[in-house]
Amino acid sequence: MRKSLEPSHDPAAYAFAHRLRTRFAETDAMGIIHHAAYLAYLEEARVAYLRDLGHPYGEVRTGGLDIAVLEVFVRYHRPLHFDEEVEVRLMAGGVTRTTFQIAYLLTVGDEMRANAVTVHGCVDGRGRAARLPLWVGEIFGG
Amino acid sequence: MRKSLEPSHDPAAYAFAHRLRTRFAETDAMGIIHHAAYLAYLEEARVAYLRDLGHPYGEVRTGGLDIAVLEVFVRYHRPLHFDEEVEVRLMAGGVTRTTFQIAYLLTVGDEMRANAVTVHGCVDGRGRAARLPLWVGEIFGG
Amino acid sequence: MRKSLEPSHDPAAYAFAHRLRTRFAETDAMGIIHHAAYLAYLEEARVAYLRDLGHPYGEVRTGGLDIAVLEVFVRYHRPLHFDEEVEVRLMAGGVTRTTFQIAYLLTVGDEMRANAVTVHGCVDGRGRAARLPLWVGEIFGG
Amino acid sequence: MRKSLEPSHDPAAYAFAHRLRTRFAETDAMGIIHHAAYLAYLEEARVAYLRDLGHPYGEVRTGGLDIAVLEVFVRYHRPLHFDEEVEVRLMAGGVTRTTFQIAYLLTVGDEMRANAVTVHGCVDGRGRAARLPLWVGEIFGG
Numbered sequence: 168m169r170k171s172l173e174p175s176h177d178p179a180a181y182a183f184a185h186r187l188r189t190r191f192a193e194t195d196a197m198g199i200i201h202h203a204a205y206l207a208y209l210e211e212a213r214v215a216y217l218r219d220l221g222h223p224y225g226e227v228r229t230g231g232l233d234i235a236v237l238e239v240f241v242r243y244h245r246p247l248h249f250d251e252e253v254e255v256r257l258m259a260g261g262v263t264r265t266t267f268q269i270a271y272l273l274t275v276g277d278e279m280r281a282n283a284v285t286v287h288g289c290v291d292g293r294g295r296a297a298r299l300p301l302w303v304g305e306i307f308g309g
Numbered sequence: 310m311r312k313s314l315e316p317s318h319d320p321a322a323y324a325f326a327h328r329l330r331t332r333f334a335e336t337d338a339m340g341i342i343h344h345a346a347y348l349a350y351l352e353e354a355r356v357a358y359l360r361d362l363g364h365p366y367g368e369v370r371t372g373g374l375d376i377a378v379l380e381v382f383v384r385y386h387r388p389l390h391f392d393e394e395v396e397v398r399l400m401a402g403g404v405t406r407t408t409f410q411i412a413y414l415l416t417v418g419d420e421m422r423a424n425a426v427t428v429h430g431c432v433d434g435r436g437r438a439a440r441l442p443l444w445v446g447e448i449f450g451g
Numbered sequence: 452m453r454k455s456l457e458p459s460h461d462p463a464a465y466a467f468a469h470r471l472r473t474r475f476a477e478t479d480a481m482g483i484i485h486h487a488a489y490l491a492y493l494e495e496a497r498v499a500y501l502r503d504l505g506h507p508y509g510e511v512r513t514g515g516l517d518i519a520v521l522e523v524f525v526r527y528h529r530p531l532h533f534d535e536e537v538e539v540r541l542m543a544g545g546v547t548r549t550t551f552q553i554a555y556l557l558t559v560g561d562e563m564r565a566n567a568v569t570v571h572g573c574v575d576g577r578g579r580a581a582r583l584p585l586w587v588g589e590i591f592g593g
Numbered sequence: 594m595r596k597s598l599e600p601s602h603d604p605a606a607y608a609f610a611h612r613l614r615t616r617f618a619e620t621d622a623m624g625i626i627h628h629a630a631y632l633a634y635l636e637e638a639r640v641a642y643l644r645d646l647g648h649p650y651g652e653v654r655t656g657g658l659d660i661a662v663l664e665v666f667v668r669y670h671r672p673l674h675f676d677e678e679v680e681v682r683l684m685a686g687g688v689t690r691t692t693f694q695i696a697y698l699l700t701v702g703d704e705m706r707a708n709a710v711t712v713h714g715c716v717d718g719r720g721r722a723a724r725l726p727l728w729v730g731e732i733f734g735g
Contacts, residue, residue, distance in 0.1 A: 197661075356617060
């Protein structure tokens with residue numbers, strides 16, 4: 168287990184916030200958002216963050232690198248419901264030569280709904296682990 | 310609209326049957342299987358059919374062709390529920406030089422739940438329409 | 452088949468437009484947005500339209516009615532790709548005592564990507580067909 | 594973080610195995626199975642396990658309880674690809690008065706592809722935490 172970041176419960180600790188609205192297609196028969204949908208929310212927030220940083224994921228990919236997901240950890244505090252507006256805050260850290268981590272806080276209004284951490288590594292066109300691009304260390308490191 | 314097949318309500322009219330079990334992740338807050346999940350069921354049945362015919366989709370794809378979905382039509386008669394075993398029957402037809410169609414009947418026990426038709430065309434590695442492989446006409450035409 | 456609406460290719464023919472961005476989770480191994488994801492896009496646009504009309508779907512549901520999907524028809528003209536901004540235009544019509552239809556046009560910039568029609572009916576808490584609420588006829592009917 | 598189980602890499606350490614085949618709809622533009630799809634695989638395996646134990650999830654739910662997901666942890670070792678047959682092994686443990694945990698090993702042939710742990714709690718019809726049913730402690734507890 169590589170996860171080392173601990174996701175803060177304090178919204179002010181995060182570098183970026185992305186807002187999305189839950190979909191009916193993401194609900195389940197318990198009447199809440201299915202737990203797997205959160206992974207798409209985290210990903211959508213990561214993509215928005217990279218775009219905001221000037222490194223859109225599409226460009227990263229056409230540069231011959233892919234950012235693979237190595238680990239995912241989600242803690243579900245209170246359920247999300249259909250048609251709620253969710254604030255997904257995130258911050259990066261835990262940078263090594265080949266991996267970095269992102270911590271997340273999901274809130275609706277003032278209410279915490281979930282925390283998460285994802286661990287990522289770069290892979291080349293053949294799926295082999297590759298060193299991170301320089302900008303990752305510059306922006307997410309130290 | 311290219312769809313010309315009319316999906317029969319008679320199970321005996323179909324060439325192949327694939328059985329699957331609905332997942333909890335596919336339910337929605339109405340307590341039934343979400344209507345979008347059916348498209349994955351149709352696709353899973355197509356893949357099983359191609360494998361059964363000796364033309365697994367993975368081989369079709371490594372041969373440089375992809376089978377694109379051009380049209381989808383689904384009629385939902387009665388809902389599917391969590392953990393039901395669904396029989397997806399299918400038959401091919403409507404073959405032209407560049408397209409073919411598949412009709413589907415979804416049943417649980419003796420009960421019809423849905424019908425569907427999908428229209429397909431081949432595309433090459435750059436996404437351009439391509440002639441169908443010979444075996445498609447040989448097997449589906451006729 | 453109840454579908455009677457014909458989705459116009461003219462953006463000006465539509466009553467409402469909803470913008471969304473495709474997700475990486477919605478791509479497939481052909482490098483395009485998987486065809487099943489479009490159904491979630493149509494639904495998201497319907498929900499936004501109902502909200503805009505002052506009849507949010509959440510309220511419709513707590514009023515004891517659900518809006519079921521009876522038929523879906525999608526025509527895929529050109530693929531959608533990851534991280535594209537899609538305009539989903541829609542208009543309602545084809546109102547009967549128990550069903551109504553919605554036609555859709557999906558564009559990216561000036562380029563048509565897909566058309567669709569969905570047919571809907573109301574069901575009560577036990578899943579039985581119910582008459583449409585008055586506002587549906589008033590707003591969507593001729 | 595409640596997760597305390599450590600998923601073994603040894604297939605023999607697991608109590609139950611469920612086999613499934615990856616779907617094309619679950620692939621992404623990296624040409625592999627999208628990481629969110631694994632959560633549906635874990636859930637499908639849990640449902641199969643409960644059925645095998647004589648406590649089908651549908652009955653648990655009609656008994657007025659739902660089994661909520663409190664935490665999810667997945668480690669992706671090597672990617673899954675389209676049309677692979679995956680063995681999802683699982684074992685339960687970490688039982689407290691209100692929670693239990695399940696550890697998973699995903700393999701294709703002899704090759705480990707992923708590990709996972711999920712933490713669960715029971716909730717009543719109003720979404721409040723409830724004591725676990727007796728059989729959970731009897732079967733999963735020490």
